């Protein structure tokens with residue numbers, strides 16, 4: 001990246017109220033058929049514009065064409081029955097009714113490639129595209145076919161690799177895999193989770209990122225966070241193996257979280273997409289607060305490897321709060337850029 005401290009968001013941005021009910025996850029679409037397709041593209045245009053207006057350097061689609069970061073991808077696969085539902089505990093945290101894996105999984109056609117081409121046509125800036133990671137995918141399903149979390153993860157990794165290769169060909173600069181599960185299932189992450197993720201990025205020439213967070217600012221997550229104590233050391237379990245992995249960028253949560261900043265030492269050498277915006281509060285950070293978080297990270301991350309970002313997606317926030325946070329991120333990064341150049 002030619003610019004110092006290039007800014008980006010972790011993923012989702014709020015949906016306009018004419019497209020889907022705002023400030024809600026899994027919100028139903030308000031349009032149908034061709035109108036829905038056009039509506040999604042218009043929403044993507046709106047958020048591309050807002051990101052540009054705020055001065056965000058690496059832009060995304062804001063996940064405007066998908067209902068949810070995991071389920072929308074899975075909906076496009078064969079082998080999963082969405083009518084057959086079972087209740088499972090997601091990330092050992094909250095119960096949800098999920099679809100069932102009923103046969104061999106496969107990807108009959110690309111999922112997001114047309115959307116990525118659309119974004120590519122509308123900007124010359126670097127673009128980032130998010131996909132769910134294999135472990136987070138299996139954690140959102142009931143598996144009645146493979147009956148092995150690891151086996152299903154390897155199948156998904158191969159499918160994700162097909163999608164990622166097509167996204168790369170469409171001009172995506174950074175492909176990000178969302179793996180909040182990496183903060184929960186430490187033994188599996190180290191046994192096969194990171195290896196499965198490396199399978200998903202096999203052969204890619206574009207940059208690759210893994211996003212590991214403490215989740216959206218929804219109640220199930222904020223309740224869980226209250227049980228984690230005063231120091232959140234979850235990253236310590238997975239960073240050493242990730243440091244050795246083939247992934248280029250590690251995206252993590254930092255602003256207002258109880259993650260000890262010195263854990264960044266464990267991934268020294270990797271690029272770090274650092275969450276300097278809290279997505280679990282409507283309070284908009286001041287540029288100085290953002291700058292402060294970035295300065296702390298610079299003790300452990302070389303300046304040319306620090307990518308200021310948000311803790312997680314902002315889908316559940318209002319549009320005005322999300323825009324305010326984009327501006328704060330940009331302004332905070334600019335403060336530190338000036339300091340570094342001085």
Ligand SMILES: [Zn+2]
Nearest residue numbers: 213215312313
């Ligand atoms: Zn996240």
